Amino acid sequence: MALLGIRDLAVSFRTRRGTVEAVRGVSLEVGRGETLAIVGESGSGKSVTSYALMRILDAGGTIKAGEAVYGGVDLRRASEREMSDIRGREISMIFQNPRAALNPIRKVGRQLEDVLLRHGRATRQDAKARAIEAMEAVRIRDAAQRYHAYPFELSGGMCQRIVIALALACEPKLLIADEPTTGLDVTTQKAVMDLVAELIRERHLSAVLITHDLGLAAAYSDRVAVMRHGEVVERGTAEELFARPRHPYTRKLVAATPREGVGVRELLPPEVRTPPPPARPIGAPLLQVRELVRSFPGKQGSVKAVDRVSFEVCDAESVGLVGESGCGKSTTSAMIVRLLDPTSGQILFEGEDIAATPAKRFPRDPRRARLQMVFQDATDSLNPRWTARACIADPLARLGDLSGSARRDRVEELADLVGLPRELLDRFPHQLSGGQKARVGIARAVALEPKLLILDEPTAALDVSIQATVLNLLVDLKARLGMSYLFVSHDLHVVRLLCDRIVVMRAGRIVEQGPTDRVMSAPESDYTRSLLDAVPVPPAQGAEAPAPDPDTGQAQGAPPPRAAAS
Amino acid sequence: MAAGRLRTVVSRVAQAIPVVIGVVVVTFLLTRMLPGDPAAYFAGAAADAQSIAEIRTALGLDRPLHEQFVFYVGDLLQGDLGQSISTGQPVAVELARRLPASLELTLLALLLSCAVALPLGILAATRPGSLADHACRVLVTAGVSLPTFFTGLALIYVFYYLLGWAPAPLGRLDFVYLEPPRVTGFFLIDAALIGDWQTWWGALRQIVLPAVTLALFTLAPLARMTRAAMLQALSSDFVRTARAAGLRRSTVLYTYAFRNALLPVITTLGMVFSFTLGANVLVEKVFAWPGIGSYAVDALVVSDYAAVQGFVLTMALLFVALNLLIDIAYTLIDPRIGFDG
Numbered sequence: 020m021a022l023l024g025i026r027d028l029a030v031s032f033r034t035r036r037g038t039v040e041a042v043r044g045v046s047l048e049v050g051r052g053e054t055l056a057i058v059g060e061s062g063s064g065k066s067v068t069s070y071a072l073m074r075i076l077d078a079g080g081t082i083k084a085g086e087a088v089y090g091g092v093d094l095r096r097a098s099e100r101e102m103s104d105i106r107g108r109e110i111s112m113i114f115q116n117p118r119a120a121l122n123p124i125r126k127v128g129r130q131l132e133d134v135l136l137r138h139g140r141a142t143r144q145d146a147k148a149r150a151i152e153a154m155e156a157v158r159i160r161d162a163a164q165r166y167h168a169y170p171f172e173l174s175g176g177m178c179q180r181i182v183i184a185l186a187l188a189c190e191p192k193l194l195i196a197d198e199p200t201t202g203l204d205v206t207t208q209k210a211v212m213d214l215v216a217e218l219i220r221e222r223h224l225s226a227v228l229i230t231h232d233l234g235l236a237a238a239y240s241d242r243v244a245v246m247r248h249g250e251v252v253e254r255g256t257a258e259e260l261f262a263r264p265r266h267p268y269t270r271k272l273v274a275a276t277p278r279e280g281v282g283v284r285e286l287l288p289p290e291v292r293t294p295p296p297p298a299r300p301i302g303a304p305l306l307q308v309r310e311l312v313r314s315f316p317g318k319q320g321s322v323k324a325v326d327r328v329s330f331e332v333c334d335a336e337s338v339g340l341v342g343e344s345g346c347g348k349s350t351t352s353a354m355i356v357r358l359l360d361p362t363s364g365q366i367l368f369e370g371e372d373i374a375a376t377p378a379k380r381f382p383r384d385p386r387r388a389r390l391q392m393v394f395q396d397a398t399d400s401l402n403p404r405w406t407a408r409a410c411i412a413d414p415l416a417r418l419g420d421l422s423g424s425a426r427r428d429r430v431e432e433l434a435d436l437v438g439l440p441r442e443l444l445d446r447f448p449h450q451l452s453g454g455q456k457a458r459v460g461i462a463r464a465v466a467l468e469p470k471l472l473i474l475d476e477p478t479a480a481l482d483v484s485i486q487a488t489v490l491n492l493l494v495d496l497k498a499r500l501g502m503s504y505l506f507v508s509h510d511l512h513v514v515r516l517l518c519d520r521i522v523v524m525r526a527g528r529i530v531e532q533g534p535t536d537r538v539m540s541a542p543e544s545d546y547t548r549s550l551l552d553a554v555p556v557p558p559a560q561g562a563e564a565p566a567p568d569p570d571t572g573q574a575q576g577a578p579p580p581r582a583a584a585s
Numbered sequence: 586m587a588a589g590r591l592r593t594v595v596s597r598v599a600q601a602i603p604v605v606i607g608v609v610v611v612t613f614l615l616t617r618m619l620p621g622d623p624a625a626y627f628a629g630a631a632a633d634a635q636s637i638a639e640i641r642t643a644l645g646l647d648r649p650l651h652e653q654f655v656f657y658v659g660d661l662l663q664g665d666l667g668q669s670i671s672t673g674q675p676v677a678v679e680l681a682r683r684l685p686a687s688l689e690l691t692l693l694a695l696l697l698s699c700a701v702a703l704p705l706g707i708l709a710a711t712r713p714g715s716l717a718d719h720a721c722r723v724l725v726t727a728g729v730s731l732p733t734f735f736t737g738l739a740l741i742y743v744f745y746y747l748l749g750w751a752p753a754p755l756g757r758l759d760f761v762y763l764e765p766p767r768v769t770g771f772f773l774i775d776a777a778l779i780g781d782w783q784t785w786w787g788a789l790r791q792i793v794l795p796a797v798t799l800a801l802f803t804l805a806p807l808a809r810m811t812r813a814a815m816l817q818a819l820s821s822d823f824v825r826t827a828r829a830a831g832l833r834r835s836t837v838l839y840t841y842a843f844r845n846a847l848l849p850v851i852t853t854l855g856m857v858f859s860f861t862l863g864a865n866v867l868v869e870k871v872f873a874w875p876g877i878g879s880y881a882v883d884a885l886v887v888s889d890y891a892a893v894q895g896f897v898l899t900m901a902l903l904f905v906a907l908n909l910l911i912d913i914a915y916t917l918i919d920p921r922i923g924f925d926g
Contacts, residue, residue, distance in 0.1 A: 107831030
């Protein structure tokens with residue numbers, strides 16, 4: 020018998036604009052010792068399903084119908100008292116955004132103690148020792164010292180270990196992991212997921228892995244269920260699902276996942292694919308960064324966030340700047356786009372040193388228009404009280420020479436260019452979807468027809484299918500407007516789709532740079548290799564992909580880490 | 586960690602010093618800029634120009650401003666705030682007697698207010714849209730929209746005139762009792778210290794009505810802020826983690842949510858406290874409370890500059906001390922602050 024059985028589960032939320040059916044008749048089973056992955060994009064109801072199981076839905080959410088049975092207990096009808104005994108002791112959860120998931124003003128050790136004491140796993144006398152044991156169980160070194168740390172003093176990966184320790188402290192039988200690695204670096208993601216997989220195996224746990232990342236689901240689960248709009252559209256083993264996706268949505272999702280040997284156009288469903296734009300020949304250097312240094316005052320003297328970085332971006336070229344958080348890539352791009360002054364070094368743009376103009380004065384510099392940026396978070400980078408039209412018109416008003424109706428026409432032209440329906444122009448950011456907001460951000464950046472566009476993780480917050488369309492839009496725009504790109508990202512597989520060359524940064528320095536194919540296939544630096552290896556690779560794709568070369572097909576179909584380890 | 590926090594506390598104290606100096610300068614200049622001539626007041630209506638000039642010389646008002654300032658600061662350092670013209674008493678002595686009266690009233694009012702507002706806010710936040718939530722809203726709106734003199738008069742009318750439960754609203758203590766020996770200046774504490782429970786009871790009966798009046802008025806911002814901060818804390822990720830770990834409802838509510846919600850509540854408490862201390866003049870007038878507010882108003886009416894100057898300085902210093910206290914409380918509650926500082 021399955022450990023957890025969900026039948027026809029329906030969850031709805033009462034909102035100001037009526038009832039929203041978040042989950043509509045979901046049936047799932049998780050066997051003992053089995054890991055089930057639930058895959059879906061935002062709004063698919065995958066997280067809500069798990070919250071409903073734990074009965075920790077937000078206010079206004081209710082289980083409308085169906086049942087969820089865990090080890091013979093009906094979770095829907097259990098009393099609140101029974102549920103609070105089950106939570107943490109029988110079923111426990113780990114969450115995304117681990118730093119926010121921990122109480123910011125309580126020592127992490129004390130938070131562990133709270134859970135241990137609650138479920139009778141420790142007494143007041145031995146609580147501290149038990150908490151330290153729980154931290155050691157998730158491979159935290161110097162656990163006795165970390166016991167006294169507050170969440171803000173720990174890295175994201177370390178916070179996630181604490182959250183895992185919290186979840187596993189009372190030896191539950193079922194672990195629900197809700198996007199456990201979203202927002203973490205790829206190498207951290209791998210470390211955390213490997214740890215989770217190891218603990219699951221060691222303790223014979225059953226697990227539900229909720230993720231938007233198909234590669235992650237394939238690598239760390241036995242079976243996969245794909246959800247969309249609150250329904251399960253397809254289920255099967257990861258290999259089956261990737262090789263022969265039956266449902267059109269699964270097919271679209273599989274296709275949109277960036278992976279080896281697939282071009283940017285192939286991410287899109289075949290019916291909307293257009294031929295790729297003609298490639299412009301790569302020209303003379305447009306941007307030359309020379310010996311760029313930026314140091315910040317730290318506790319022990321100054322810290323070099325960027326240390327003698329040199330690279331160039333030529334006309335019509337796309338260069339990827341890759342690295343993990345804290346490697347200095349964002350500082351570098353902020354200096355290039357002239358939001359931050361370098362400590363030393365040159366930034367030659369079209370032959371002139373723009374670093375000579377202080378960042379404070381650069382907004383009024385005529386070259387501002389030729390050097391623009393698309394920001395990481397489409398929501399946070401738009402003024403919430405401005406309409407899309409006002410956002411796009413702003414650079415035109417400040418730096419352009421258009422006024423009145425000409426400017427209005429230009430805004431509509433730009434909206435067409437980025438594929439934003441004109442009727443959405445008068446909406447506010449909160450009335451737009453993530454993809455639409457990304458388009459507004461892009462339209463604003465290209466409004467003045469810049470020569471160089473700096474893209475700071477422009478798709479990091481987007482679902483894969485939206486990411487696929489936005490990436491293709493960027494490819495088209497680059498050809499149409501004759502731009503060059505500096506693409507800043509932590510994701511090598513996304514960078515590969517767009518870029519001719521890749522620059523890999525680590526701890527403020529460039530560890531490697533070269534043509535994309537060479538860096539991806541034969542990295543010179545061990546660090547680049549570890550980055551590449553850390554990305555979970557979805558299994559080979561079957562009917563959908565254009566017949567793969569048998570060798571690479573073999574390579575992609577290699578057993579996923581979980582299978583390899585067991 | 587602890588050393589970091591200590592350093593933050595010390596630096597906050599150090600930051601208060603220039604503020605205090607600024608306050609002294611501004612108070613001095615402010616009183617010198619007020620219209621009217623203290624020398625003419627001192628001399629009285631029948632004085633001629635010569636005697637006014639003599640008094641001016643005696644008071645040191647004919648010296649240049651910076652010399653006057655040096656004298657002023659010198660007096661201040663000796664604890665001399667000058668003499669009140671209307672009462673003839675040293676200002677420092679009068680303030681020392683009246684400030685505890687105001688503080689006792691305000692503190693008790695805030696204590697009452699917190700005792701009601703915090704549970705009410707928490708209750709409203711845990712059950713948004715429920716009856717408790719609506720009741721909270723009604724009480725809060727009523728408390729803030731009724732002026733204090735009205736609430737005060739209404740309470741006197743009901744509890745003194747109609748029911749006869751409360752004593753006559755005539756100051757801090759009925760004349761049948763003797764003032765307890767002065768230790769803190771707070772009658773409730775001083776009476777308790779010597780175990781004179783009869784006087785204690787008498788003082789309590791006097792203070793209840795004005796304190797309730799003030800409490801009703803200060804209830805609103807505290808309850809609202811508690812509700813809002815709790816709502817935010819309860820919807821945060823770490824509360825979800827705590828719930829998912831099966832922690833008891835009380836642990837989730839108090840150890841996790843409320844402690845985080847406390848930060849904005851303390852800020853509001855500080856603001857309400859400083860505001861109330863200055864604004865309880867009306868209550869003091871209605872209940873004939875011999876506080877610092879009514880003293881200042883009386884002094885202003887008769888252009889008693891030394892008294893006004895003393896009042897402004899005292900209040901300013903009190904505000905500085907209060908802000909310091911809040912900053913330190915913040916540092917103690919939130920470990921992140923010591924790190925940034």
